[in-house]
Amino acid sequence: MRIQEESVQEWWCIDLGQSELFEKEVFDRLTESFYRFTPDVVQGRNRIFLEMSRTKHLFNLNGFMRRAEALARREELDASLWRFGIADTLPKAWIQTRWRAREARLLPVEAYFDFIDPLQHFELNRSMRERLSVFQSLGMKNLEYLFTVPKTAWLVRFGEEFDSFLESFEFGARFPWNRFVPSVGLQEKTRWNAEEYVIDAESLIFRLKPMLDRMCERLYSLRRALKKVEIILKLDRPVPDRRIELNFAFPQTSRSLLLKLLRERLGREMDRNPLSDPIVEAEIQVKEAVKRDHENTRFAFSERDEIEGGQSERWVELLSYLGLKLESQGQVFQAETTEHLLPEKSWKKVLLSDAKVDASLDSISHLYAKRPIQLFSEPIPIFRVGPYLKQNQELFRICEFSQEEHLEGYAWDVEETQGFDRTYYRVKVKSQEGHLQDWWIYKDELLGKLKLHGVY
């Protein structure tokens, strides 16, 4: 149904010039930011339409462009790719943006689909391509040719679709387009009487739990995991609210784990800065939530984790704890085995924030002979003296040699491993004091020297 509007509309179209779809959140934020120009904002596929007839006098085009560029920068987008078009109807604004043509009748037949769906049409699907090829075969090079055939002939064939085209092409489809409505942020709030006397972490946790559960449910339904949350506490006195921001190293999906973390951090916070008055109102605001891992389809612990004690979650908890303890994430890392020929490079530091949830599963460890736990970054020269190995003037009697392992550099790897040729042995030695040690030593086949590389 078409609504006749008395006033003349002016649609500005901004095409973001990208074929891949934007992440919805980014695109929503960007779209929302265009509210500063007009409340009539319509979101399309990587394109935004602004109905500017009522507000255009507030902006000149240059100013608008500069501000749009600033909005793009905020979202780390490249505004130089953006294209603009202005027309009195939304479809025409899109046509103007995409085809840069004033005379619609001379547009290539492909524009037929732009008229039908100015919001979403971007590239031709198979059936569209087929249709287009047929149009071209029939000698219809541009839209004008479509009208060499009686409209009824097309209407009877394409029905509603051709009607939409005509509506858009001839009348500009002046119906009310779906305006963009920004989503509301996630927050939970609760109040209680001062008599209830909530002043320490334990009692606060008790109050927060239902809110936390609800929030987790909402996050779950949105397929999000909690990354950053702010707890705002109002006290029973006109003092500034106490704001506590919790930033989780790993996005959280587990209510029980979240509660544990909350308990620990709130406890510390309260210990450091005790409350002067009871809390009468608490609000939880989600500041950041990230996309949830697809595999983690269950919100709470999986059954296995529940039964086995949530090994992986506890690993994460441990890492988080270490991170807090050391107050620097860079110092907490997980050593992961990698498939590298050089022993000194066969493991890598995985920082706390990037670490796998479950580090206990090491799929490649069986490919290696048992390696020492302690590996020296600089192998220590040793010498063989009869039945002894001499290290730093100290003699160690060789008790047992085993586990011969020959590692040769790759001939193709001219930059890193070429020229590397070592034979490793696991050697049990006894110090002069009688202490047994388990060494990992190697013989450099090129230099003929022995070195101690690690201790089991």
Add this chain to the structure above:
Amino acid sequence: MEYTELKAYSYYSFLRGASSPDALIQEALHLGLKGLALCDLGGVYGLPKAYHALKESRAFNFRLISGSEIPILDSSSSSLTLIAPHRRAYGAMCRILTKSHEGIAKGVGGLTRARLGELLQSEPFADELILFPEWQEAWFQDREVSSHASLWEMLRDLKNPRYLPLTRTLDGLDLERSEFAKGLSEVLQAPLVATQGALFSDKKAQILQDTLTSIREGLPLKDLGLKLKRNSERRLKRPEEMIRLFSDLPDAIYRTEEVRERCTFSLSELRYHYPSEWIPKPHTAQSYLESLCEEGMKIRYPKGASDAVLKQIQHELSLIKELNFADYFLTVYDIVAFARSQKILCQGRGSAANSVICYVLGITAIDPVRMNLLFERFISVERGEPPDIDVDFEHERREEVIQYIYQKYGRDRAAMVSAVVTYRARSAIREVAKAFSLPVGTLSARKVQNELMSSSEVSEAKRNKIVEVIDAIEGFPRHLSIHSGGFTLSSEPLDTIVPIEPATMENRTIVQWDKYDLDILGLLKIDVLALGMLSAIRKNLDLVGLELHQVPGEDSRTYDMICKADTIGVFQIESRAQMSMLPRLRPRTFYDLVVEVALVRPGPIVGNMVHPYLKRRRGELPVYLPDPRLVPILGRTYGVPIFQEQVMKMAVTLAGFSPGEADKLRRAIGAWRSKGSMDEMGLKLQKGLKVAGIPDAFAAQIFEQIKGFSEYGFPESHAASFALLTYVSSYLKCHYPAAFLCSLLNSQPMGFYSPHSLVDDAKRHGVNVLPVSIGESMWDCTMDGVNTVRLGLRYVRGLRETASRAMLDERRQSAFVSFQDFISRTSFDLRSLRALAMSGAFAGLRLSVRDALFQVLSLHGGLFAVEGAQAELFPEVRMPKMNFEEEVIQDYQSQGLSTRGHPMKFLREKILAIPRMRKYASSTTKTVKAMSHGSLVTVPGLSVVIQRPPTAKGTAFATIEDEDGVLDLILHREVFETYRDVIRDEAFFLVKGVLQRDGYAAQVVVKRLDPIFSEIEVPIAPGAHARRY
């Protein structure tokens, strides 16, 4: 203590092994091993080459053991290695390998554990095969021997001797591995045997093995991690090293000797016979051959054979008897006789045409005695190799011959020979570049190479390494393919000699050996080849009501046409280079054609024979033959040795060679150029000629020329066989141009030219070509009167033959009167109907292409379908009319050719509209050809053929076409490189260059090429692109 490596993989374990069988044998001998078992994955592909290498090295104490590893399908990464101790067990292994490939067209094949067990029990002598059950590295991680041992439970029921292979690869896990193996060995009752499972011969080849792993895994080398071997221990090792490695298990080393002692089989034991059960009793193969020769002589020589013929036949028969080849000749005769009985045109080619027996049996069509050909070029005692008979059949009917062979001899006794597809420079560059993490994407090998050489991101050391690997990997086998027509047959089941596996092509089976392998082992093969021109000639003869033997010889009109290089579509002399030679050589006799066919080949060109021959023929240089004995040998070619047979005859007549030695000389010539010096045979010839009194200068000149034979050239017999088809096709084109066109169009794809070029050429010869019509066209093109060809429905792209034939049946009942009538009486699907509409086939029903298309689209299920009765409510729709240009383009899109006109016709009008090009619009191939030598010319045209022969040192030869004819172009290397993209991407050029004229021959040496489409926007018609060679 001695050591034999019992598991080595050559590069025929595709993308696994990294050394050739030859390299493995050489290294094994060098290291002092006592033997080597080649156990390629899924086959015995590398065995003949290893056998040959061993034979060449004359190491009689070394034992090459035949084995193969069969993957187990129901256990990932598990396999069973079979070792053949003797001939019968080898046969069983081949049969099991054949079974392991059944139903698996690609890859290494495999069997389930149960099926393998069953075969080891049921196949005769399979229980004598030595078994090596393989076990996975991961097994010993959990140390649960019993659970893994159960996987080999099938061994319990087998009587086969078995050993458990144990490798020591110094990966730090050897002790654990050995402990596990000891346990497993006890459970399986298979004593441990030492092996390195050699994947390559020596340390240097490890880089290749890594690269192959990268190609196999589809990952760059740097991302392969521990998929790569961490050291080079999987190579062949000295016995002392192996003894040190297995010092705790000396028995494992002793057992390698035990296995070696058991394995006595050698490939030299392979003997086989051609099937002969069909030979009528009481004939032997030889006597039957003799009787067939007698009968054949009556047909070939109705007036009686000359003494020379009789003498030659006797000579050949005695040689065939001595070498026991009668079966082979009879088999070929049988196949040819079948083809004849089915009226399938066929003709022997190659050196077989040197044999008068092949001639009288009807295998070849050239009388070698009359042509003075040399039998020893075909068979000689000294060569010790089987003869090779190649027979061409009509390409559209070759399948009937192949199926006849399968049917008559059975798939167990007949299989096609394989061809090993190897890494060429281009594929090697791309694959190796990918392995080294260079950005390859969709770039061509040339661009990748340029990138590699110029990129500042690649260090010099890395670049050198990459180039080194590319060079090394070139020639590595990639996969097996099917030989173009080679068949091998046997009186016993073939799969006891070599495993047979299905080819990718349906209904084809191939043996695991290629033709070189068959040569090594002395096995015979027949080439059943397909030749498009034979199909065309057969069709043409049928159309004009002639038989091949009725084609008049030495027709002067035909030679006139040939001399003018008016030979588009003619066999052999239609190529760009041949056409430019024709006006210079001006053939007037059949032998001139033989020379023409042979002259434009790399051999004579490189040997600098062309110009001396032409000049002497034209009388511009004197013909000098210092010895009268040279007259019958070199006289016909004006003293220039164009054919290898001539050199052989010189050697026999003047230098005292035996015919067999002369053949050896022919083979030796091939290596002269690469070695840079002559070998023993060459020196003998030199000396012989000197003794015979041949002047040094003449001999030196002859030697220079015959060095060209190291490049590809035709033997005289082959050239004569081909020249016969050249003459016949020329005669038919000259006297029956319409029928000739019709036959060529019905035999496509074949030849140098696209159908549109053939049609345009025929039109220039006054032939009328009518478009496709649903009322007139048959499936094939047809004659519509003496000088008119009607295009057949086969030219409508996307049209199905079965539905078309049904439509033709319906049309025979009554003609179609309207579109609705056509739709209601035929069963075409929408796709076919659309193709028909686009071809303009409904013009007879007064429907233009677009109107017909609209009608088709409006049918039920079509894009414009109108359901129910609504359509009748609306008036008939008429679409915009096409102009000439649109019609031609539409024809090309729909059929790849146009009967309406040449695209250059409308393009010329467009050129007129461009100020920069306007002056060239009137320039045509005809006006250019009329200009004088050295003129600067500019001419637009459609590129139809581009050739860049490897021997032309980078020069390319192209042909452009317009509505007036064709024009030859020469593009020197620099010009070609400059305009490479234009040549590759564009169909229409504006050519600027200098006209060169030599008699009738005119060609343009190109200086500049401009794409016309850069100025004019016209959709490129598919099918209008040049054919590239």
